[in-house]
Amino acid sequence: MTQVWRRRTTKAQWAIWAGWMIGTLIVAQGWHFIAEATLWDFVWDAPTQAADMLGRMVPPRWSYAPAIVKPLWDTVNIATLGTLLAILMATPIAFLAARNTTPQAIPLRPVALGVIAVSRSINTLIWALLLVTIVGPGMLAGILSVALHSIGFFGKLLYEAIEEIDPAQTEAIAATGASQAQVLAYGVVPQVMPTFAGVSVYRWDINIRESAVLGIVGAGGIGLQLNASVSQLAWPQVTLILIAILGAVAVSEWLSAKVRAAIV
Amino acid sequence: MLRLTGLTKRYDRGDPALNGVDLVVPDGEVVALIGPSGAGKSTLIRCTNRLVEPTSGSVELDGEVITALSSAGLRVARRRMGMIFQEFALIERLTVMENVLSGRLGYVGFWASWFRRFPPEDVRQAFHYLDRVGLAGFENKRADALSGGQRQRVGIARALMQSPALLLVDEPTASLDPRTSRQIMRLILELCGERGLAAIVNIHDVALAREFAHRIVGLRKGVVVFDGKPEALTPDALTTIYGSEETDA
Numbered sequence: 429m430t431q432v433w434r435r436r437t438t439k440a441q442w443a444i445w446a447g448w449m450i451g452t453l454i455v456a457q458g459w460h461f462i463a464e465a466t467l468w469d470f471v472w473d474a475p476t477q478a479a480d481m482l483g484r485m486v487p488p489r490w491s492y493a494p495a496i497v498k499p500l501w502d503t504v505n506i507a508t509l510g511t512l513l514a515i516l517m518a519t520p521i522a523f524l525a526a527r528n529t530t531p532q533a534i535p536l537r538p539v540a541l542g543v544i545a546v547s548r549s550i551n552t553l554i555w556a557l558l559l560v561t562i563v564g565p566g567m568l569a570g571i572l573s574v575a576l577h578s579i580g581f582f583g584k585l586l587y588e589a590i591e592e593i594d595p596a597q598t599e600a601i602a603a604t605g606a607s608q609a610q611v612l613a614y615g616v617v618p619q620v621m622p623t624f625a626g627v628s629v630y631r632w633d634i635n636i637r638e639s640a641v642l643g644i645v646g647a648g649g650i651g652l653q654l655n656a657s658v659s660q661l662a663w664p665q666v667t668l669i670l671i672a673i674l675g676a677v678a679v680s681e682w683l684s685a686k687v688r689a690a691i692v
Numbered sequence: 693m694l695r696l697t698g699l700t701k702r703y704d705r706g707d708p709a710l711n712g713v714d715l716v717v718p719d720g721e722v723v724a725l726i727g728p729s730g731a732g733k734s735t736l737i738r739c740t741n742r743l744v745e746p747t748s749g750s751v752e753l754d755g756e757v758i759t760a761l762s763s764a765g766l767r768v769a770r771r772r773m774g775m776i777f778q779e780f781a782l783i784e785r786l787t788v789m790e791n792v793l794s795g796r797l798g799y800v801g802f803w804a805s806w807f808r809r810f811p812p813e814d815v816r817q818a819f820h821y822l823d824r825v826g827l828a829g830f831e832n833k834r835a836d837a838l839s840g841g842q843r844q845r846v847g848i849a850r851a852l853m854q855s856p857a858l859l860l861v862d863e864p865t866a867s868l869d870p871r872t873s874r875q876i877m878r879l880i881l882e883l884c885g886e887r888g889l890a891a892i893v894n895i896h897d898v899a900l901a902r903e904f905a906h907r908i909v910g911l912r913k914g915v916v917v918f919d920g921k922p923e924a925l926t927p928d929a930l931t932t933i934y935g936s937e938e939t940d941a
Contacts, residue, residue: 594784596777596779596781597781597782597783597784599743599781600775600777600781600782600783600847600850601783601794601797602743602770603741603743603770603773603775603860604770604771604774604775604794604795604796604797604798604850604854605767605768605769605770605771605797605798605799605854606767606794606797606798606805607767607797607802609802610797610802610805613802613805613806614783614786614790614794614797614805615783618783618784618785618786619783619784619785621785622785
């Protein structure tokens with residue numbers, strides 16, 4: 429008797445075929461719908477429009493540079509202060525949220541997880557819209573909105589790192605007669621230090637990019653100039669601002685790569 | 693002197709991991725605890741310093757009933773019980789000196805330990821023990837840069853820093869090569885002799901146990917089935933502990 433082996437049962441095989449069939453039909457139907465609703469004249473015209481706009485964007489208006497130094501500096505400061513504030517608030521929240529370090533499974537841990545979820549699910553720009561109406565336009569609103577959104581990101585990555593530590597090391601510290609705070613300081617903190625530092629600079633890097641647009645809703649930084657230039661159709665100015673943002677982002681990426689390499 | 697009376701540990705389901713273990717270990721005696729995997733050796737050690745909470749029975753060290761202590765009292769009592777681990781359980785990213793000094797955590801306050809400002813006497817002791825275990829000059833190396841044998845020596849120095857009355861040693865040689873295993877066992881035995889420490893050493897290697905221990909206790913299914921001198925560990929006794937090759941269990 430020949431022995432037969434199949435990876436899937438016949439039924440599972442048919443189910444997978446049916447799944448692909450339905451998926452293909454949905455894509456075809458969706459394509460049809462999008463094609464119906466598209467004004468194709470505009471689409472065919474897009475390359476011409478893009479070329480025309482690019483033509484108006486160059487050369488950059490270099491004489492505008494002095495006017496954006498201060499806003500660019502503000503942008504970097506919004507990102508930096510916002511990130512620091514987020515780290516300060518998110519670190520204790522992460523320890524409350526991690527299953528192995530939380531002092532109270534209910535209700536403290538779910539509350540900490542809830543704070544992280546709410547913070548993460550509201551975009552920085554939305555936080556900025558809310559905060560501009562509360563604290564008024566300016567850098568403060570920008571700093572707070574960067575901080576409020578970063579708490580979730582930072583808290584989540586840190587608490588996951590805390591949950592993944594090697595428990596033998598904390599057990600060994602507990603066995604010496606150390607207090608619970610000392611078990612955290614010696615058993616947990618050294619193990620999550622690389623994540624802590626790595627995520628901090630990574631988030632700072634992201635926040636420099638995010639804070640570049642906060643000015644659009646009045647929360648300080650270079651976004652204000654960008655928005656104004658676009659509405660005045662001052663395209664050479666827009667180019668210069670984009671170059672400045674690109675420069676800031678490049679510098680921040682270089683710096684964060686350096687920091688990450690230094691702390692493994 | 694360590695005294696275990698009727699020590700029992702029952703995990704959520706199934707047979708008890710430890711079932712009414714009575715054991716007295718006088719000062720200066722090194723007891724090898726042998727038995728098949730799952731016999732409860734590790735549970736016995738962890739119930740002694742209550743890293744695992746025993747279900748019933750008592751643990752007494754020098755007259756103090758460990759099982760009756762509050763969590764604050766337990767922390768003070770744990771200082772007297774040094775523990776040595778199979779996978780060393782060092783803080784990998786900290787230096788050798790920080791690992792050795794962590795044996796003093798039960799004696800220093802939080803902020804002093806956070807800023808690594810240990811009393812000068814502790815630092816002097818740490819250098820002394822590093823020298824004693826053969827790691828002089830290694831104090832600023834990171835633990836993860838050491839070999840297995842060197843790490844276990846750091847683990848031993850950390851346990852000694854506690855000024856323990858008892859060493860709880862969980863499979864100290866299972867991650868080491870045969871030669872290093874013998875060196876580590878010899879070191880543990882010498883240190884217990886020098887300081888009059890009682891020790892319970894979980895060990896898989898019967899030959900090592902026979903050679904280095906003063907006394908051998910055999911555990912099977914959570915029950916002590918052998919307790920005697922190494923010379924008394926006959927083939928029959930080994931069969932009682934481990935079961936015969938032909939039968940399961």
